[in-house]
Amino acid sequence: MDLSYSAEDNAFREEVRAFIKEAFTPDIVRECERSKNGYISKEAHITWQKRLHAKGWAAPNWPVEHGGAGFTPTQKFIYTHEMEAAGAPHTIPFGMTMVAPVIMKFGTEEQKAQYLPDILASNVWWCQGYSEPGSGSDLASLQMKAEDKGDHFLCNGSKIWTSMAQHADMIFCLVRTSNEGKRQQGISFLLIDMNTPGVSVAPLITLDGPAKDQQEINQVFFEDVKVPKENLVGNLNEGWTCAKYLLEFERGNPYSGGLNRTLGKVRSIASEVQSDGAALIENSDFSARLANLEQQVMVMEATELRIFSDVSAGDNIGPGSSSMLKTRGTELQKDVSELAMQAIGQYGLPFVEDTLASTNESDIGMAGAAPITPIYFNVRKTSIYAGSNEIQRNIIAKAVLGL
Amino acid sequence: MDFSFTEEQTLLRNMVQSFVQDNYDFDSRMKIVRSEEGMSRDIWGQFAELGLLAAPFSEELGGLDGGPIDIMVIMEELGRGLVVEPYLPTVVLCGGILSRHASPAQQEANLPGILGGENIWALAYSEPQSRFNAADVLTSAKADGVGYVLNGTKAVVAAAPWADKLIVSARISGEQRDTNGIGLFIVDKSAAGVSTQDYPTVDGNRASEVTFENVAVSGDALIGSADTGLSILEEALDHGIGAICAESLGHMKSLNDATVEYCKTRKQFGVPIGSFQVLQHRMVDMFMEYEQSVSMTYMVNMKLSEGEDERKKASSGAKVQIGKSGRFVGQEAVQLHGGMGMTEELSVGHYFKRLTVIDTQFGNVDHHLKRFASA
Numbered sequence: 001m002d003l004s005y006s007a008e009d010n011a012f013r014e015e016v017r018a019f020i021k022e023a024f025t026p027d028i029v030r031e032c033e034r035s036k037n038g039y040i041s042k043e044a045h046i047t048w049q050k051r052l053h054a055k056g057w058a059a060p061n062w063p064v065e066h067g068g069a070g071f072t073p074t075q076k077f078i079y080t081h082e083m084e085a086a087g088a089p090h091t092i093p094f095g096m097t098m099v100a101p102v103i104m105k106f107g108t109e110e111q112k113a114q115y116l117p118d119i120l121a122s123n124v125w126w127c128q129g130y131s132e133p134g135s136g137s138d139l140a141s142l143q144m145k146a147e148d149k150g151d152h153f154l155c156n157g158s159k160i161w162t163s164m165a166q167h168a169d170m171i172f173c174l175v176r177t178s179n180e181g182k183r184q185q186g187i188s189f190l191l192i193d194m195n196t197p198g199v200s201v202a203p204l205i206t207l208d209g210p211a212k213d214q215q216e217i218n219q220v221f222f223e224d225v226k227v228p229k230e231n232l233v234g235n236l237n238e239g240w241t242c243a244k245y246l247l248e249f250e251r252g253n254p255y256s257g258g259l260n261r262t263l264g265k266v267r268s269i270a271s272e273v274q275s276d277g278a279a280l281i282e283n284s285d286f287s288a289r290l291a292n293l294e295q296q297v298m299v300m301e302a303t304e305l306r307i308f309s310d311v312s313a314g315d316n317i318g319p320g321s322s323s324m325l326k327t328r329g330t331e332l333q334k335d336v337s338e339l340a341m342q343a344i345g346q347y348g349l350p351f352v353e354d355t356l357a358s359t360n361e362s363d364i365g366m367a368g369a370a371p372i373t374p375i376y377f378n379v380r381k382t383s384i385y386a387g388s389n390e391i392q393r394n395i396i397a398k399a400v401l402g403l
Numbered sequence: 404m405d406f407s408f409t410e411e412q413t414l415l416r417n418m419v420q421s422f423v424q425d426n427y428d429f430d431s432r433m434k435i436v437r438s439e440e441g442m443s444r445d446i447w448g449q450f451a452e453l454g455l456l457a458a459p460f461s462e463e464l465g466g467l468d469g470g471p472i473d474i475m476v477i478m479e480e481l482g483r484g485l486v487v488e489p490y491l492p493t494v495v496l497c498g499g500i501l502s503r504h505a506s507p508a509q510q511e512a513n514l515p516g517i518l519g520g521e522n523i524w525a526l527a528y529s530e531p532q533s534r535f536n537a538a539d540v541l542t543s544a545k546a547d548g549v550g551y552v553l554n555g556t557k558a559v560v561a562a563a564p565w566a567d568k569l570i571v572s573a574r575i576s577g578e579q580r581d582t583n584g585i586g587l588f589i590v591d592k593s594a595a596g597v598s599t600q601d602y603p604t605v606d607g608n609r610a611s612e613v614t615f616e617n618v619a620v621s622g623d624a625l626i627g628s629a630d631t632g633l634s635i636l637e638e639a640l641d642h643g644i645g646a647i648c649a650e651s652l653g654h655m656k657s658l659n660d661a662t663v664e665y666c667k668t669r670k671q672f673g674v675p676i677g678s679f680q681v682l683q684h685r686m687v688d689m690f691m692e693y694e695q696s697v698s699m700t701y702m703v704n705m706k707l708s709e710g711e712d713e714r715k716k717a718s719s720g721a722k723v724q725i726g727k728s729g730r731f732v733g734q735e736a737v738q739l740h741g742g743m744g745m746t747e748e749l750s751v752g753h754y755f756k757r758l759t760v761i762d763t764q765f766g767n768v769d770h771h772l773k774r775f776a777s778a
């Protein structure tokens with residue numbers, strides 16, 4: 001056991017920092033600081049991801065043969081940590097970290113050649129078609145139909161909570177191709193072009209109050225949508241295997257870098273904010289709350305280091321670990337956002353609709369205050385999405401404890 | 404000892420309840436919130452006709468001789484409807500100050516406009532640096548002949564965009580956080596030198612940053628004296644706490660009812676999700692938080708007229724409870740509603756947002772726990 005970094009690791013860290021300094025330009029920095037929901041404008045996301053791609057770092061989790069960065073586990077941790085610490089944009093996960101591993105594992109050679117390079121180069125924006133209005137936690141009950149019409153599937157139904165569908169070129173969907181046998185056995189994994197006739201997107205407005213076209217989630221409708229047969233990934237009626245495989249990637253992310261950065265922000269706000277004639281950070285109640293969260297984030301970081309240290313590129317961390325990280329990580333995200341809101345006191349109240357368009361200086365009362373309460377509202381989603389935390393605990397009970 | 408409501412109070416509750424049901428359903432509320440002005444003058448006029456604006460004032464002042472318990476009943480029902488019209492700042496805060504501490508001449512000049520629904524008032528006491536300390540006052544009131552000249556900025560003044568009149572705390576003498584030397588002044592919002600930056604707040608209300616630049620007021624704009632300003636203000640804020648505790652009961656009750664109903668009807672894995680024990684226990688905890696909040700709300704509103712120490716202890720104790728319970732109930736109601744709870748389409752998220760603001764309003768849990776300890 002050894003927590004120290006090698007000389008190569010330290011050199012790599014410097015390389016990452018140098019890249020961030022150059023590529024994380026002020027226009028993108030501003031949007032990241034002002035975002036209510038973790039997303040920035042489509043243009044900014046794509047610009048950023050293309051810069052990563054040019055450096056060869058677009059896909060830290062991919063195997064090298066497909067264009068992955070080829071990081072060692074330690075390098076990957078350093079990379080993620082530095083990106084999070086800088087507050088750099090998150091890579092839109094739907095292509096890079098969700099559908100790509102599924103295509104690599106279950107796709108044909110043609111599918112790999114057709115989709116993976118465009119995902120890597122951020123030429124195509126993907127979104128995720130899993131949940132339906134009647135199928136949330138109980139995903140296997142999904143009803144969107146794909147009928148075999150010889151040379152194509154005919155799709156009807158609707159997907160909900162679809163993040164950033166308004167920007168998407170492609171959607172990967174779980175569809176029902178059979179009603180025989182167990183519910184899980186009639187599900188298939190299908191790739192659908194968002195520009196196909198019959199596909200439409202309706203925004204869902206969340207509590208953070210997004211500006212027009214900046215909504216995070218949508219409902220996507222499919223009305224007699226014709227999808228070519230070759231868009232099926234894996235075997236017919238075996239999509240559930242793909243679905244579960246993908247979910248482990250969706251949940252198995254490190255949280256501590258982002259949490260540390262937000263806590264750093266809270267600390268700096270609390271050093272500015274006045275409370276009874278002194279900085280808020282000197283208020284013993286507040287500093288105890290902050291220390292309590294800093295300690296919990298340190299626990300998170302140690303756990304992530306331990307879990308990710310023996311995962312190689314292209315592998316996943318297994319259901320128990322990913323559910324644990326998702327549960328604890330999102331609980332901490334909610335707690336940290338709450339402390340940030342408490343730090344700004346009365347200036348958590350003013351509402352600014354388009355925070356991406358405005359600047360810190362134009363905020364009411366306190367620079368940088370505008371996104372803080374909307375973020376508190378927005379992150380309520382984290383213990384609901386990707387399988388609610390109640391479901392995660394069920395998974396751990398079953399998969400790890402054998403209950 | 405008596406925890407029962409009088410017949411008049413029960414009638415009052417029924418009246419407000421049916422008014423809210425008939426005129427302030429969720430869609431009507433959202434229409435009002437999204438309108439240019441952000442409130443309904445029509446609803447406000449009906450409040451006056453129904454006697455709600457006169458309810459807590461004595462008969463000598465033209466009121467209906469009610470008190471904190473009547474305000475509590477009204478606020479709880481307004482809470483159920485997430486009503487945004489400014490009952491709290493106009494009637495409870497400013498009306499309360501005027502009725503308890505203004506001179507007969509000040510009362511005669513100002514109370515009829517409140518009771519009749521002609522004027523909306525806002526209490527401008529908080530400042531950019533003051534956080535939750537009402538004594539942290541930089542806005543200055545400099546004696547000038549028989550009057551005063553006000554300079555300074557007030558922060559996040561609830562209902563100020565709608566208000567005609569303000570009660571403003573300003574320092575006549577002393578240092579920034581001295582408890583003495585603070586005066587409360589009646590100021591016309593249209594007076595020369597008053598400017599506002601208006602904005603919506605995250606809970607669907609409206610507020611302003613209000614700036615005073617050499618605003619001249621006459622000597623009889625001062626309520627009470629320079630030595631009593633802070634104690635008058637603190638008393639008013641405690642009455643405000645009594646009122647928002649009641650308002651939050653309306654929110655929590657609505658959320659608990661909606662959550663239980665949703666969990667009974669929403670099916671996953673072939674059964675209602677309410678059949679899962681982990682969710683049942685969560686709803687039981689929400690219920691218990693609500694019940695404890697009811698107890699504290701009744702208690703504080705019965706103690707508002709007691710001595711200062713007892714009033715402070717009760718109001719801070721109640722505010723801590725409502726802060727914690729409101730947060731728990733709001734967060735869990737969203738969680739148990741799943742993705743739907745995250746959207747603006749259901750009322751759930753709007754109750755949650757209002758409860759979030761109530762936790763901050765008049766001081767958060769940490770602030771009131773400290774005040775509770777020292778009272």
